[in-house]
Amino acid sequence: MDFQNILNIIHKDCNRIENHGKIANYIPELAKVDPDKFGMFLLTNENESYEIGDSQEKFSIQSISKVISLTIAAELVGQDLWKRVEVEPSGTPFNSLTELERDKGIPRNPFINAGAIIIADVLLSVLDDPINDFLTFIRKLAGDDDIYYNEKVAESEKDYGYRNTALVNYMKALGNIENDIDDVLNFYYHQCAIEMTCEQLARTFSIFANAGKKISSKKQVISAKSVKRINAIMQTCGFYDEAGEFAYRVGLPGKSGVGGGIVAVHPTAYVVAVWSPKLNEKGNSNLGIHALEDLTNLSGLSVF
Amino acid sequence: MDFQNILNIIHKDCNRIENHGKIANYIPELAKVDPDKFGMFLLTNENESYEIGDSQEKFSIQSISKVISLTIAAELVGQDLWKRVEVEPSGTPFNSLTELERDKGIPRNPFINAGAIIIADVLLSVLDDPINDFLTFIRKLAGDDDIYYNEKVAESEKDYGYRNTALVNYMKALGNIENDIDDVLNFYYHQCAIEMTCEQLARTFSIFANAGKKISSKKQVISAKSVKRINAIMQTCGFYDEAGEFAYRVGLPGKSGVGGGIVAVHPTAYVVAVWSPKLNEKGNSNLGIHALEDLTNLSGLSVF
Amino acid sequence: MDFQNILNIIHKDCNRIENHGKIANYIPELAKVDPDKFGMFLLTNENESYEIGDSQEKFSIQSISKVISLTIAAELVGQDLWKRVEVEPSGTPFNSLTELERDKGIPRNPFINAGAIIIADVLLSVLDDPINDFLTFIRKLAGDDDIYYNEKVAESEKDYGYRNTALVNYMKALGNIENDIDDVLNFYYHQCAIEMTCEQLARTFSIFANAGKKISSKKQVISAKSVKRINAIMQTCGFYDEAGEFAYRVGLPGKSGVGGGIVAVHPTAYVVAVWSPKLNEKGNSNLGIHALEDLTNLSGLSVF
């Protein structure tokens, strides 16, 4: 069965399902989205693309950006990065302070909020112009300059970000934050506020499906070894405390965001982005996971 | 580079390393093993095999048996199994009571001790003659009848098993144990006390590298869908609270035991078993992980 | 206002209240009690006594016995006792395993189940005939030989005691249990199964209101210093995770049991026992606390 057929079947299947998920409403800007949007874009390593639904509409990628910032940090800092953040699944909800306390300010992995804030702090110390440099890097990966921060979302995150302010202050107290707290949060909130389409997202992540080379240009962006490692972290930590369930049902490395997006990769075959705003209880796109489970079941192409 | 060359390089590399690990000594029987043993056996999906060192010597497979009991339970019970145990990484050491308390007696996954005890309880309720049936199933998978329980090890586990007795009583209090506590523990300790060689272990696990078919006979033993799922659980939960690190360094689904064994699979290419008794701080074979990291780096064959 | 008037007012007040508490039903023997029983017995340091309701009816004293076993252990073992159990409030429900794990098998105080099990283990190592010696000691304190173990209750506790079995095994694993586990639990369950009337209970505890002397005979049983310390532990740890609330509302050192009994002392004025089987959500007698709050408010006699 070819991928377009599979996407069509998934689209029908997802339309049929009663979706009990709920859109993220912790910031007003996110609550404005149409909850019934659904889009999917798949790009094979042969550079063939397939799409359905709202695949060309932009949405807030939120935590998906954490993979990109980790990628930059891993390239620029190397092994020393892992003195400040671990690579273990967290076992508790994504904004937990308890684990941080137990682990003396070293976050469990770079994809929980605490860990991503550490990565933001790391990048602030090494990038010249962090907010611009970060956007430039994403545009290059996507091969598309039509990608922007939504400043209203960034502002809104800041206004309601008491939990993140708590996290960064707590890690500062424990000695794991180098830069000014407001600067760290401002950069972090900008990362979360990037907007992309399913296609842009898939193209940006194509390096993780293709041993570090962009699928379109075949240009090596990061090493194959880095890809192996970041894919591994996506697999074990990409879905908060639902990482095991996602591995079990879908069987692909991936990363979700509370904007309802998920991007997943098959390291020798394809990259896929899906968007459906209603989230399940663990904060991951309800239909998005369902669609990806269909995809690996119908194609037989998971990593397991 | 062919696999035999790779194994030879690994062997040399491992001989060179100063191994600061320590053998398991919580039961006297395990403490008797020669700490310097090292063996490795690799079987490709084309049924070609490669081996080095003490690959034909038997050792106590310990927790590696948890994958086999899960496989039987998943086949016999189906989806209902997941009402009694979850599939999420644990985030804390393997015998933690804290998580169990938080989660109301439902263990986080079938590979922590609490979860494996639940699986033993499940099997006790459905198998006619659990201890014999379990051994028979393993012998069939291995294609080899020369596999036995070490009764002294089983007895020794029982004598020092206060923590497991605590776990099973606690889960009984919370309503998640059906059978008599002594029967559950007796069956559980027998599973841990199976002895196998690296070759036997690799042959037993060949179904997980080959979509459910034994590599030698091509006979379908379990469905491809089951394989996908059990590999996913091995990937996210197979190494206690070092699962993220193992995914990051090695990039294969696998399972370790405190006897120093590790078995890992590449779901479209090969199965490999390695044995080296000295354990790192997390309770996994120190050289075993090192050897497997070499293997995926040198062969370029990981799932990520 | 004299004490008899106060008890009469309390009786009326307690009759008027709608009691939403629930009797303990975790063992069948306890569930058989008449939930509407209510008795109270007060003994002043001048050896004057006052009583209302079912003050002469026996009930299962349960955890109240923990104060007596602590008293014996403190006398026989001295300061070394505090190497095996602490004196801090627990902050979590009375049978929590989490704290025990955090504190390496040293229970937070001798009145949570784990701590009382340690005390039982300590007494097993120093008493010749623990079960008989314990009963003899209580009879002497009460000045009354008509006090017995209810063997059915002891048996019933054992049959449903999975949580306690978990606790003792876990502490054995952590090296804080010396004796055979079954012996420890058998002794512990006997202590819980003692039955007494409000009067017997008040007379037994009169030493804690009178600097170590029995109120009736003026005989010094334990030192004034021991009394000061055990009263302090009752004050901070006597009501599981409701110790602060009890101090706040009542303001007396005391100890409750799931049989619905509470005994409290004013260290220079009186001892009082109250019994009402329905328990609040924290496992303490609902009306019992209410009655004691009335008592200290009406008499003006609390320690604070």
Added chain:
Amino acid sequence: MDFQNILNIIHKDCNRIENHGKIANYIPELAKVDPDKFGMFLLTNENESYEIGDSQEKFSIQSISKVISLTIAAELVGQDLWKRVEVEPSGTPFNSLTELERDKGIPRNPFINAGAIIIADVLLSVLDDPINDFLTFIRKLAGDDDIYYNEKVAESEKDYGYRNTALVNYMKALGNIENDIDDVLNFYYHQCAIEMTCEQLARTFSIFANAGKKISSKKQVISAKSVKRINAIMQTCGFYDEAGEFAYRVGLPGKSGVGGGIVAVHPTAYVVAVWSPKLNEKGNSNLGIHALEDLTNLSGLSVF
């Protein structure tokens, strides 16, 4: 033995002891204090006073101020106060975020930092000019206008207060902070920065030894019922996770501060303040506790 003799004996005893405690150094201002200072002031309910050492020298009262702010809040807000903070001992170190998370933003008691921040927030909502009103209230209690905030200490607390900033933001996220975060912290840090002598402290707390009346003027400041309750909270929660130990060794309601001060009351006999800057591992004055233990042992006057 009269109190002056007792204080003299205590003074000698404390001079003899090798004090392994350490002064608080988390803010530079506190680290400047002479670690060998030692003062004590005792005031009986008959208005007789006794003192030794540096009893007339001012020091930073720090957390001792939490009792005063609770007193004002309890008077002005009444029972509703207890919807926002509990009265249970905390069981963990004084600045723990873990418990707060478990308890949904309701601090365990008003004397841990989180609870005192809630009290500051409560007072901000009801006082006209919180910082001035608070100081005025203390001066009236002390009967002495020579009491001031040390603005350098308040400023220093703010500069190093990452943990408190984390706490207040976290509670804001959980809906338990009404006012602007900076205002809450500014008021809170001022409270901690009050400086008093042992005599001033003892006179301020004399209402808690005398059923709500100032010992000097006999004027009723708060009700006897309020005194009973606040004394109870001091008893169960006044020494962070050493409250049980303090009750056990000393047997008086009291409150400590990291400036090395402790104030304790005997609710029918006396109030005492002691100051010695070196702290034990739990953050309470090492010699201060020793001195108070001597005091209740030598006088025979504890609440237990």
